[in-house]
Amino acid sequence: MAGPVVCVVGAGTAGLEGLFSAREALGVEAQLRLVAPDSEFRYRPMDARALFRPAQERGVAIAELAAQAGADWVADRAVAVSEADREVLTRDGDTVGFDYLLLALGGRSRRALRQGHVWERGSDPGFLDETIAGIAAGELGSVAIVVPRGARWSLPAYELALVLAWTAAATDAQVTLITAEEHPLAALGPAVTDTVTRELEAAGVKTITGVEPIDRPRHDPEPPEPSHLVLVPEQPADLTGSLVGRPSDPARVGLGAGSQAEFDRLISLPTVDGPYLAGVATDAAGFIEVDDGLRVCGCERVWAAGSCIAAALEHSALAAGQADAAIAAIAGVAGVSPADASGAPELTGMLLTGQREQWLDENPPETRQPSTRCLWWPPGRAVGRTLAKQIAAWDPSVHEALPGQAGGVPIHTPIALGCSRTPSKNASAAVSPGLRAARLRDIENRQLMTIRRREESANVELHALDAKLQSLAAHQREAIRELQQHGYLVRHHA
Secondary structure (H helix, E strand, C coil): CCCCEEEEECCCHHHHHHHHHHHHHHCCCCEEEEECCCCEEEECCCECCECCCCCCCEEEEHHHHHHHHCEEEECCCEEEEECCCCEEEECCCCEEECCEEEECCCCEEECCCCCCEECCCCCCHHHHHHHHHHHHCCCCCEEEEEECCCCCCCHHHHHHHHHHHHHHHHCCCEEEEEECCCCCCHHHCHHHHHHHHHHHHHHCCEEECCCEEEECCCCCCCCCCCCEEEEECCCCCCCCCCCCCCCCCCEEEEEECCEEEEECEEEECCEEECCCCECCCECCCCCECECCCCEECCCCCEEECHHHECCCCCCHHHHHHHHHHHHHHHHHHCCCCCCCCCCCCCEEEEEECCCHHHHHHHCCCCCCCCCCCCCEECCCCCCCCCHHHHHHCCCCCCCCCCCCCCCEEEEEECCCCCCCCCCECCCCCCCCHHHHHHHHHHHHHHHHHHHHHHHHHHHHHHHHHHHHHHHHHHHHHHHHHHHHHCCCCCCCCC
C-alpha cells in the first residue's frame, strides 16, 4: 500500500531537515517531493576544538540531498498553495500534488537603508577584510553597526561589533552599535541583555538603543523625532527592494533633537520580509501564520517552519527543531505514529562570554576573512537531528552532535505563535494596490499556463490515440481483405 505524499517547499535548514525527518518518520512507503529553486545547500564547517577559526563555506548539491532522501526534486519556486486541490503552483506554472505539505521557503532579505553598507554573513567575503584593514590603517576612525526594525535575528550585529572593537583595540577607532531594540538582545531575556551589555562595554563598543533607523531626504524640513535615528543620504537614493545598493562613506546620521553624527563607515543588517505565498494565511509583512503546533492557520494539511513563519525570532537550529516538530505532527495526522502534542520547540542555545582571547588567538592580525562568530553556540546551518547526520556522512568537519560550551548563559526562549482572529489568505496584503493586482494577475496567468499545458498534453494524447485507432482500423481492413481473398469470409449481397 502506497504511503502518503509529503511535499516540502524550501531547501534551507528547515526544508532539508524536514525532508530527512519525513523519510525517517514516515518510512520508505511515503512519497516525498521537494520544491526548491536552489542548486546547493551552503554551510560553513565548524571545528569543535577551534570554535572561532575561520573556514570557507562548502556546498552540497540539492539533487544529491534529494536523492539521498529518496525524494523527487522540482527545481522551481512555489508561488501559491491550493489546499482544496492539494497542489502547489510553481513559478513556471506547474503543479505539485501533496497529501501533506511543509512550507519552509524562508524569508526575503532587503536593504532597509539607502545609505551605508549592507552586511550578511557569506554575502561579501572581502568586505570584513576591507573594513578591518581600514581600521588598522587609520582610514576608518568611526564605524557604526545598525540593527533596523525587522531584522529578526540581530545577534550577528553584536558579534560584528565585538569583532571590530577587538580589532580596533590598538587604534583610536570607535565602534558604535545602533539598534531599534529597546535593550540589547531584549528578545532573549534580561539575563542576556545584562551579559551582552557587559561584553560590549568591556570591548569599548558604544551602544545606542531604542532608535528607529529611517531615511529622510536632505530637503525635508521636518525635524527628526527624538526617538528616531535619521539617515541623511549623501547621494541619490537607491531602490530599497534588494540588498544591491550603492555603498556610501562617510554616512551622516541624525540622532534626534536636530543633532547629527558622522561615521566613516555605516554597516546595517538587512531587514526581512515574509515570502508572500498566495493561498495561505499571512501577516502584514508576508510571513506565514501558524498555530502553536506549526499548522498553518485555516489549513488542515499544511504546516510551516523556519524563517518563513510569523515569529519574533529565527535561527537555523530553531528552524530545524520546528521542522522536526511539524513532521512529527504530520506523521500523527497520517496515522503513521501516535499524535505528538509537544507543540513547537523553543529557541535553545548558549550565549558565550569571555571569548575575546580565544577569538584573537584563532584570528591573528592579517587573517583573511576572519570569523565573526563569537557569541552563540551552536553555530552554523548544518544543524538538526537528521540533516547534520546526513552531511556528516560525507563531510567529517560536520558533527552529528556538537559538544556543549561551558562558559556562557543558557538560552531557553519560548517562541510566541498563534493565529489572528481573521487570518488573511491574500499574500499581498502589505503591498501597494498596484503591486498586489500585478501579483494576483501573475498567479492567474500561471494558473492559465497550467490549464493550457494540460490541454496541450490532453490534445497530444488524443492525437496519439486517434493515430492508434486509425492504424488499428487499417489493420482490421487488411485482415478482412486477406480473409476474403482466401475464402474465409464471403460477402453477402442483399
